[in-house]
Amino acid sequence: MSRRSLLRGAAISAGAVTLPSLLAACGGGPGGDGKTVTLGSNASDAVPKTAFQSAFDAYQKQSGKTVKVNTVDHNTFQENINRYLQGSPDDVFMWFAGNRMQFFAEKGLLTDISDVWSGFKGFSDALKAQSTGHDGKQYFVPYYYYPWAVFHRKSLFQQHGYEPPKTFDQYTALAKQMQKDGLTPIAFGDKDGWPAMGTFDYINLRANGYDFHASLMAGKEAWTDPKVKQVFDLWRSLMPYHQKGANGRTWEEAGQSLQQRKTGMAVFGLPHPGTQFPEAEHADLDFFPFPEIDPAHGQDSVEAPIDGFLMSKKAKNKDAARNFLTYLATPVAEDSYLASDPNNVGVNSGASTAKYTELQKKSAVLVAGAQHISQFLDRDTRPDFASTVMIPALQTFINKPDDIDGLLNSIERQKKSIFAAAD
Structure with a gap:
C-alpha cells in the first residue's frame, strides 16, 4: 500500500483544494x-x-x-x-x-x-x-502497522560485498562506494510531498532523540534551533548520493529503480518497495535500521505508522x-x-504470524525492540502545518539545500502563526 499523500486541504481556511x-x-x-x-x-x-x-x-x-x-x-x-x-x-x-x-x-x-x-x-x-x-x-x-527503514536488495549487497551500515559515517561511506560502483546510492522521489519526511524524521530522531522530535512536532521547539539546523546539515551531506530530480519523481518510480538495480538503497516504509517488486523477487528484499548518529540515542526509535x-x-x-x-x-x-x-x-x-514472510518477521522484531515509536511527520504534527508548510519546505530544500538558515526562518515564522491560531 502506498504511504499516504498529505491532505493539502487539511485546514478549512486553506480552501485550496476543490472537492472532486x-x-x-x-x-x-x-x-x-x-x-x-x-x-x-x-x-x-x-x-x-x-x-x-x-x-x-x-x-x-x-x-x-x-x-x-x-x-x-x-x-x-x-x-x-x-x-x-x-x-x-x-x-x-x-x-x-x-x-x-x-x-x-x-x-x-x-x-x-x-x-x-x-x-x-x-x-x-x-x-x-x-x-x-x-x-x-x-x-x-x-x-x-509497517516500519520505515533503509531497504535494499540482498543480492546486490552480496554481489558487491556491501555490509549494512550501523553508523551515519558508515552509511555515507557505503553511498560513496556505491557511486564508485556505478550505482545511484539512494533512491529518492518526493513528487507526492511526503516521502522526504521519512528521511528528515530519522535524521532528527537519531541526532536529537525522540523527545526532541516529539516536542518539535508539537510546535514546542523552534525550527531555528541549532539542533534542527544540524539535521539539515547532515541531510545536505547526503544529497550528492540521492537520485537527482526527486521533486519530479513519484515514490513508485523510486521503488522501481531499486527493483531494477539502478539504485542501491531507499528510505521507505515496508509496503513501498514491496509493491514495486514482483512476488518472485520479494525474498531478495531486505532492510537495515536507519544508522546511528548520536550514540546517546543509538537506533532506539522506529517510525511505524x-x-x-x-x-x-x-x-x-x-x-x-x-x-x-x-x-x-x-x-x-x-x-x-x-x-x-x-x-x-x-x-x-x-493475529497469526505463521504465514509471515521473513521481512514481516524482521519488521515485527524491529518494532518490538524499539524504545520509542513515532508515527511519521505528517501524523505526529498538525495536518495543516505538515501540508501547507513542511511539504513545500522540504521540496525547497531538495532543490536548494544550501540556504538552510533562510528555510528554517521561514518554517519557524509559519509554525508560530499556525500553532498560535490553534491555541
Whole structure:
C-alpha cells in the first residue's frame, strides 16, 4: 500500500483544494437499512485493495450484512479528507492513528467508539493510546502497522560485498562506494510531498532523540534551533548520493529503480518497495535500521505508522458500523487481510504470524525492540502545518539545500502563526 499523500486541504481556511466529484460521490446516502455499511477506502493499489476485499468478504459471509466499498485513489482521498468528512461521508473510512485521528476528533467529525473498544482484546496500551483522542475517548480501530527503514536488495549487497551500515559515517561511506560502483546510492522521489519526511524524521530522531522530535512536532521547539539546523546539515551531506530530480519523481518510480538495480538503497516504509517488486523477487528484499548518529540515542526509535478505521460523525448506519468495526478488531479480520498482503504487520496480538514472510518477521522484531515509536511527520504534527508548510519546505530544500538558515526562518515564522491560531 502506498504511504499516504498529505491532505493539502487539511485546514478549512486553506480552501485550496476543490472537492472532486469522484470523492463527493462517496457516502452512505440518505438514511440506512441497518444491513449495509458504507466504507470510504483509500486502498486503490491492487495488492491492498484485494487484501481488504478478502477481509470484507469474510465479514459479509459471517454477518449477513453488506459492505459497500467506495474506493478513491490515495492522493484524492487524502487531499480532500476534511471536506469529505464535512460533506456526506461513508459510515466507516480508512485513516491513520495518533495526531491525524485526534485532529478530526477535536473538530467533531468522528463518532466516539469507546463502547466498542471496551470489548476489544489483543491490543496493547500503546495501541489504545494511539486510538484515543485528547478527550480520552476512543475513535480509531488499529488494523496494521509497517516500519520505515533503509531497504535494499540482498543480492546486490552480496554481489558487491556491501555490509549494512550501523553508523551515519558508515552509511555515507557505503553511498560513496556505491557511486564508485556505478550505482545511484539512494533512491529518492518526493513528487507526492511526503516521502522526504521519512528521511528528515530519522535524521532528527537519531541526532536529537525522540523527545526532541516529539516536542518539535508539537510546535514546542523552534525550527531555528541549532539542533534542527544540524539535521539539515547532515541531510545536505547526503544529497550528492540521492537520485537527482526527486521533486519530479513519484515514490513508485523510486521503488522501481531499486527493483531494477539502478539504485542501491531507499528510505521507505515496508509496503513501498514491496509493491514495486514482483512476488518472485520479494525474498531478495531486505532492510537495515536507519544508522546511528548520536550514540546517546543509538537506533532506539522506529517510525511505524498505524493504519486503521474510524466511524464518521455523520454515519447513517451507526449500529451496522459498530458491528463492522468490532469485526475489524479481531485476529480473524487481520489474518484475512495479511493472507493477501505481505507488506504490513498485524497489530492484534492474536493475529497469526505463521504465514509471515521473513521481512514481516524482521519488521515485527524491529518494532518490538524499539524504545520509542513515532508515527511519521505528517501524523505526529498538525495536518495543516505538515501540508501547507513542511511539504513545500522540504521540496525547497531538495532543490536548494544550501540556504538552510533562510528555510528554517521561514518554517519557524509559519509554525508560530499556525500553532498560535490553534491555541
